[in-house]
Amino acid sequence: MNKQVQKVLDLIKEHDIKMVDFKMVDINGQYRHVTIPAENFSEDTMKSGIGFDASNYGYAVVEKSDMVFIPDPDTAVIDPFCSIPTLSMTGNAMIIDSPENRPLPQYPRNIVRAAVEYMKAQGVADAMYILPEFEFYLFDDVTWGVEGNYIGASVDAKQSYWNSAVEGKGVIVPKQKNYHIAKPFDISYECRSEMCMLMKEMGIDINYHHPEVAASGQFEIEPQLGEVVHMADATMMIKYIIHNTALKYGKSATFMPKPIYGEAGSGMHVHMLLMKDGQPVFSDDNGYSHLSREAHYFMGGLLKHIHSLCALTNPSTNSFKRLVPGFEAPVTVGYATSNRSAVIRIPAYAKSPDKRRFELRNPDATCNPYFCYAAILMAGLDGIKNKIDPHENGWGPYDCNLYHLPEEEKAKLQGLPTSLPEALDALEKDHDYLTVGGVFPEELLKNIIKLKRAECADLAKIPHPAEFDRYYNL
Numbered sequence: 001m002n003k004q005v006q007k008v009l010d011l012i013k014e015h016d017i018k019m020v021d022f023k024m025v026d027i028n029g030q031y032r033h034v035t036i037p038a039e040n041f042s043e044d045t046m047k048s049g050i051g052f053d054a055s056n057y058g059y060a061v062v063e064k065s066d067m068v069f070i071p072d073p074d075t076a077v078i079d080p081f082c083s084i085p086t087l088s089m090t091g092n093a094m095i096i097d098s099p100e101n102r103p104l105p106q107y108p109r110n111i112v113r114a115a116v117e118y119m120k121a122q123g124v125a126d127a128m129y130i131l132p133e134f135e136f137y138l139f140d141d142v143t144w145g146v147e148g149n150y151i152g153a154s155v156d157a158k159q160s161y162w163n164s165a166v167e168g169k170g171v172i173v174p175k176q177k178n179y180h181i182a183k184p185f186d187i188s189y190e191c192r193s194e195m196c197m198l199m200k201e202m203g204i205d206i207n208y209h210h211p212e213v214a215a216s217g218q219f220e221i222e223p224q225l226g227e228v229v230h231m232a233d234a235t236m237m238i239k240y241i242i243h244n245t246a247l248k249y250g251k252s253a254t255f256m257p258k259p260i261y262g263e264a265g266s267g268m269h270v271h272m273l274l275m276k277d278g279q280p281v282f283s284d285d286n287g288y289s290h291l292s293r294e295a296h297y298f299m300g301g302l303l304k305h306i307h308s309l310c311a312l313t314n315p316s317t318n319s320f321k322r323l324v325p326g327f328e329a330p331v332t333v334g335y336a337t338s339n340r341s342a343v344i345r346i347p348a349y350a351k352s353p354d355k356r357r358f359e360l361r362n363p364d365a366t367c368n369p370y371f372c373y374a375a376i377l378m379a380g381l382d383g384i385k386n387k388i389d390p391h392e393n394g395w396g397p398y399d400c401n402l403y404h405l406p407e408e409e410k411a412k413l414q415g416l417p418t419s420l421p422e423a424l425d426a427l428e429k430d431h432d433y434l435t436v437g438g439v440f441p442e443e444l445l446k447n448i449i450k451l452k453r454a455e456c457a458d459l460a461k462i463p464h465p466a467e468f469d470r471y472y473n474l
Contacts, residue, residue, distance in 0.1 A: 004073035005043045011076055011087060012038050019086045021079060022050055023236070024069050024093070025108050027058030027448070029368030031240060034069070038087070046071065049094060049101070059106045060447040067093050067104055075233055077202045081244045090233055106444040108370030112232050115374040118437040124294070124384055125274035125281050128228040128377055131357075134238055134365060135266035137259055138188050138217045138251045152465050155259060157217035159187050173215035176263065181211050191249040192219060198241050199223070204234045213328070214263035217251075225271070225355075228373050235369035255365035257314070258321035265322030265329055268365040270376060271347070273357040274298070283353035288397060289337045289346045290356055299335050299344050300390040301383020302360060302376065305433055306333055306343060307426035310417050312375045313363035315452060317420045317459055323362060330361040333414040334396040342398050343416060344390075362416060371448075375434060382433040421456050424449050 011017065017038045023031050034050050049068030054061050061067075071091040079088040092109050094101035103110040120126050137157075144153035156163070164172045171184050183189060192209045199206055205224040212218040221242070226234060239255065246253035258265040274281035274294070282295035302309070314320065322329050328340045335344035335358070346358045363372055382388070390396060395414075417423040428449055434440035 002043060002046065005046050008041065008073050008076050008087070008089075011078075012041065015078060015085055015087070017078075017085045017087045019082070019084055021082070021086050021088045022069055022071050023088055023090045023240075024052065024057070025090070025236065025368070025370065027106075027108075027368065027451070029108070029236075029366075029370070031236060032057065035086070046073070052093075054093065054104065054106075058447075058451065059104070060443060061104065061106060066096060068096055068101060070094050070101070077237075080198050080201070080241075081248075090236070105438070105441045106447075108368055109229070109232070111440060111444075112229055112370045112374040112377075114437070114439045115377045116229060118439050119274075119377060119381055121437070122381060122385070124381060125276045127275045129225045129273050129275065130228050130231050130373060131223065131225045131271035131359075132231065132235055132363075132365075132369070133267070133269045133271075133359075134221045134223075134242070134255070135212055135268065136219060136221075136242060136253050136255050136365070137214070137266060138191070138219060138246055138253055139259075140217075140251055142252045142254070146462060151463055155216070157215075159185055160216040162216075175215050176213055178211045178215045178218060179213045186211050188217070188219065188249070188251065191245060191251065192221065194248075195241055195245045196221060198245065199234075199238060202237055202241070204238060212264065212266075214260065216260050216263055218264060218266065225273070228377065232370045232373050235365075239365065257316065257319045257364040257366060259318075264327045266364065267322065267329065267361060268363045268367070269345075269359045269361045270363050270373070271357050271359040272298075272376065272380075273355075275354075280354050280356060282358075283356045288391075289348070290351075290353075291346065291358070294384055295356075295358065296390055297384040297387055298380035299358060299383065300388030300393060300395070301379045301381065301386070301433070302344060303333055303335065303390050303393070303395045304383065304388050305379040305430060306362070307417050307423060308430040309375055309379055310362060310423035311420070311427035311448070311452070312371045313360075313367050314423065315368070315420070315448075316364075316366040317456060319364050319366060320417065320419050320423075322364065323416055323418075331415055332398070333416060334398045335390055336396050336398040339398060342396060344396075371440075374439065378434050378436070378439055382436075420452060424452055424456075 019035050020041045021035045023033045049070040054067045071089040075090045079086040093104040093107035095104050139155045140158050141156040159173045161175045173185050196206045207222045209221040212220045242253045284292035330343040334342040336342045337346040338348045343362050350356050431445050
């Protein structure tokens with residue numbers, strides 16, 4: 001028997017597992033799942049897989065839509081949110097072919113793996129490591145409705161400044177003053193600590209957690225650097241843990257980029273570096289900010305393709321309500337050291353050669369992480385392949401606060417897309433860097449653009465509460 005299969009069977013026996021849960025990913029980057037009784041799990045499960053209809057997951061497949069899901073034993077973990085002992089695994093979608101199954105090209109996990117294989121084939125590196133920062137809100141109450149007689153949303157966080165007249169104990173955080181605030185104001189500390197402990201139990205190492213800027217319940221959890229495929233899986237699991245642990249504590253978690261007007265938005269900054277033969281590709285003691293030419297070319301690829309990247313890294317209409325000046329969110333196409341106003345920031349604290357890196361600051365966690373990380377890698381590889389120098393292209397370095405430049409200087413800067421339709425237009429025109437090597441299927445990109453355009457059109461038809469404020473009495 002396969003050693004990996006035996007490992008899963010040993011876990012089932014050791015923990016008296018009753019159910020085995022298979023977590024799959026739809027086109028929007030949400031978990032879906034199928035569960036079987038533990039006694040039905042066998043080596044044949046790993047070979048034959050679990051059947052599912054790919055069209056119901058949003059994939060417009062050219063092949064027949066009946067697919068099989070093959071679980072990856074290396075992802076096996078105990079699900080802490082199931083009262084019945086449950087073992088959970090993710091894996092890969094396969095096309096049913098004879099004599100063997102082959103990967104479904106549109107399936108997100110297959111795409112990020114294909115991007116890594118393309119990187120290796122180019123000889124650039126043999127591993128990509130990333131560190132996504134997870135910013136999110138924890139609300140004590142949230143409601144919304146879109147009906148003929150009601151359009152609106154309401155959120156509440158007990159410690160928020162708007163509760164100063166009703167909270168009664170004075171544990172109130174002033175607007176935009178939540179960053180690193182301590183108890184008694186940090187009322188969700190235990191909730192977040194439990195989140196981090198659960199992540200550790202599930203093989204996800206954590207650097208820290210802390211309150212973020214927004215007073216209305218904004219926080220951050222930062223994992224450690226990890227290999228990109230592992231971190232794509234970890235991103236899904238981190239969101240799963242945060243959502244479910246929040247509910248356990250009577251709260252609601254959201255990764256919505258801009259849930260509150262006038263407060264800081266939530267991003268998912270992605271730190272990245274490449275390794276080859278165990279050596280850092282991005283390090284050079286003599287380079288700007290100690291980064292190599294390859295690192296600069298990688299940044300150049302990101303900056304060249306940033307408008308089309310936004311369609312995959314920021315795929316919601318709400319994403320672009322975060323990407324506005326004044327809230328430490330990036331709005332300028334450029335790079336710099338220790339500068340949060342540029343879309344690429346080089347952290348000055350990453351001093352050792354194996355940690356030297358940069359972060360892309362525009363992504364948010366409404367993205368499908370597999371698409372997001374694969375697209376970032378492909379854009380960077382295009383920069384290395386074509387030697388796209390960010391300085392020669394006028395993208396920096398910007399070692400100043402770009403928000404505070406005179407208006408005539410700001411006018412010279414290139415900005416990020418200001419809306420999802422604008423980003424989709426860019427993706428439609430600029431996506432060859434994604435399809436090279438067969439990494440992103442053309443059919444998938446066309447389908448994403450089609451689905452997102454329809455989403456934008458639907459939302460554009462809905463009256464907004466702010467429109468009543470502006471136009472009702474005209």
